[in-house]
Amino acid sequence: MERKEFNPIIEAVVSIRQYALSVSDNWSSMKALAALLKEDMDKATGMVNMYGSDATKQQWASEHIDYNASRSHLEEIMQFVISRIKEKSTEGLTARWNDYPGHVSKMEASYQKMKRIGKSSLPENKRREWDELWKRIMDSHKSIVREAKAIGIQLGLMEKCTPDEIDELSDTILKNLPLSYSTNDTLKYTEEYMVAYAQLKKEASQKKNLWDRFLDVLAGGRQQTPAQRVMMQRWVDGEKGDAH
Numbered sequence: 001m002e003r004k005e006f007n008p009i010i011e012a013v014v015s016i017r018q019y020a021l022s023v024s025d026n027w028s029s030m031k032a033l034a035a036l037l038k039e040d041m042d043k044a045t046g047m048v049n050m051y052g053s054d055a056t057k058q059q060w061a062s063e064h065i066d067y068n069a070s071r072s073h074l075e076e077i078m079q080f081v082i083s084r085i086k087e088k089s090t091e092g093l094t095a096r097w098n099d100y101p102g103h104v105s106k107m108e109a110s111y112q113k114m115k116r117i118g119k120s121s122l123p124e125n126k127r128r129e130w131d132e133l134w135k136r137i138m139d140s141h142k143s144i145v146r147e148a149k150a151i152g153i154q155l156g157l158m159e160k161c162t163p164d165e166i167d168e169l170s171d172t173i174l175k176n177l178p179l180s181y182s183t184n185d186t187l188k189y190t191e192e193y194m195v196a197y198a199q200l201k202k203e204a205s206q207k208k209n210l211w212d213r214f215l216d217v218l219a220g221g222r223q224q225t226p227a228q229r230v231m232m233q234r235w236v237d238g239e240k241g242d243a244h
Contacts, residue, residue: 029147030078030144030147030148033140033144033147034075034140034144036136036140037137037140037144040133040136040137040140041067041137044118044130044133044134044137045060045064047122047126047129047133048060048117048118051121051122051123051126052118052121052122053121056117056120056121059117060114060117060118060121063110063114063117064110064114066106067107067111067114070103070104070106070110071107073103074100074103074104074107077096077097077099077100077103078148078151080092080096081093081096081097081151081155082151084158085151085154085155088158088163090158090159093155093158093159094155094159097152097155100148104145104148107141108141111137111138111141115134118130118134119131153218154166156217157169157213157214157217160213160216160217161210161213161214165210168207168210169210169211169214
């Protein structure tokens with residue numbers, strides 16, 4: 001079955017939805033995901049220690065040290081940022097958050113190296129188990145990165161909007177978006193998302209300056225698709241009525 005491309009309107013609404021989800025128990029969710037990730041990484045270490053040669057174990061241990069260093073840096077940054085968000089304070093936020101992407105890149109490089117090191121040390125009948133384990137590890141990592149992206153949106157808003165304005169945006173989004181659907185389900189519920197988009201446009205027209213600032217933050221998202229970025233930029237540039 002041919003995969004449909006995302007409608008850029010839906011992509012835009014999904015970005016807004018990610019922000020709305022981030023305002024509720026975000027840090028708790030990230031900690032739960034991190035616990036699952038650690039459990040699976042411990043299993044991976046156990047497999048390498050059981051089947052690997054001494055040289056392989058040394059390679060793994062060395063890379064694991066680098067991985068843990070990146071993970072610790074990310075946890076420290078996130079704890080600092082979450083505390084600032086709770087305090088509604090922007091002091092020191094930008095400098096600390098700018099360090100975040102670099103540590104994520106280092107961690108992802110470690111994942112790739114560790115996957116290769118581990119797989120090369122296993123007997124043939126354990127390769128499938130390793131691949132399944134590593135898929136869970138990467139799924140957990142990607143979920144944490146998505147949570148972090150939503151937190152990055154919050155930081156951008158804190159620099160552009162007052163706490164009351166942020167609360168108003170959050171209330172509007174939560175009121176209008178079909179939040180019960182996962183991102184993977186969005187193609188199944190196109191009509192609901194289009195209705196939500198129309199309602200958000202209507203409410204945005206009544207608070208144009210506030211929503212322009214919000215959409216400007218979203219349009220600057222580093223991980224957006226080109227279609228999503230164009231959609232956001234059209235809205236920010238005032239083409240709200242013609243964007244679809």
